[in-house]
Amino acid sequence: MRKDNLKFIDLFAGIGGIRIAFERAGAKCVWASEWDEASQDMYEANFGHRPAGDITKISSAEIPNHDILTGGFPCQTFSIIGDRQGFADTRGTLFFEVERILKDKQPYAFLLENVKQLTTHDNGLTFKVILDHLQKLDYFVHWKVLNALNYGWPQKRERVLIVGFKRNHPFEFPNGHLKTPIATLTDLLEPDNKVDKKHFISDRVAKKLREKVKNKKVFYPSIWHENKAGNIGIHPFSCALRANASYNYLLVNGKRRPTPRENLRLMGFPDSFKIVVNDSQVRKQAGNSVIVPKIESVAKAIVEAIKKPPIKPAREAVQTSIFAPMESSQSTKEIYAKYR
Helix, strand or coil: CCCCCCEEEEECCCCCHHHHHHHHCCCEEEEEECCCHHHHHHHHHHHCCCCECCHHHCCHHHCCCCCEEEECCCCHHHCCCCCCCHHHCHHHHHHHHHHHHHHHHCCCEEEEEEEHHHHCHHHHHHHHHHHHHHHHCCCEEEEEEEEHHHHCCCEECEEEEEEEECCCCCCCCCCCCCCCCCCCHHHHCCCHHHCCHHHECCHHHHHHHHHHCCCCCCCCCCEEEECCCCCEEEECCEECCCCCCCCCCEEECCCECCCHHHHHHHCCCCCCCCCCCCHHHHHHHHHHCCCHHHHHHHHHHHHHHHHCCCCCCCCCCCCCCCCCCCCCCCCHHHHHHHHC
């Protein structure tokens, strides 16, 4: 097994968040696939080549050999926002495309990302099926739900990360309980007076919001989040960006929608990342992407684990970490304190 110059493929690549993370960890991307044309446009503009299309129509023989498979396979079918049909939904079965490629190409390691609800869908049966299939491919599997807030990024985004190795390397998910955030809203948001007026809500909507929060403490900078019940929370961080949510469900300072650049910043993309599609597409792409700094920390842990000698015995049962729903023992008050 080569321990340097690791090569990886980028499945369900979106606009390349996982790619950026693994390249920062020192690995090289040798192939990517993404079916959405607007996402392909962004990916090509930023990485110099266009991803292959629909993975269901690509044979394993067309995919280069690689050391690490990465992919955030489609999550809407497991999401709390969707109807949670799981494997009954066509998108849910795309996991089996991952399984096909793992079986045919036999990469040494993998990283998969999905929504937290995958772990509890159908009383945990869906997730058990996934773990069983990965184990039967002779991978040692680790998983954990990680919250981006604990990795220094101002977005409450909980996602399950599944990591596997062909040998039993001493892998642990990185401890994300940082005392000081990497970034805060102050670092990521533009001053309101420098934002195009098209991003601001109407006076009618603004008046309605002020009525809803008249008994709440208002502070700036903040992001206002309106949940499905119509309640509004005012936070020093963003709630999870979503690809198909209502247009005004997240508002900066209760006045405007995040700009395209702010949406990408909230996902951890650098300002050098080129925008070549319209505002609504960026909003969708950001909501479908990953928190780059969080994935970067896991990617580095994977690379470091590969460099370490495997633990004997050579083959054991699936290695599953303890599920901590918030990946944190911290209270909401403690998290607030870090980001203000």
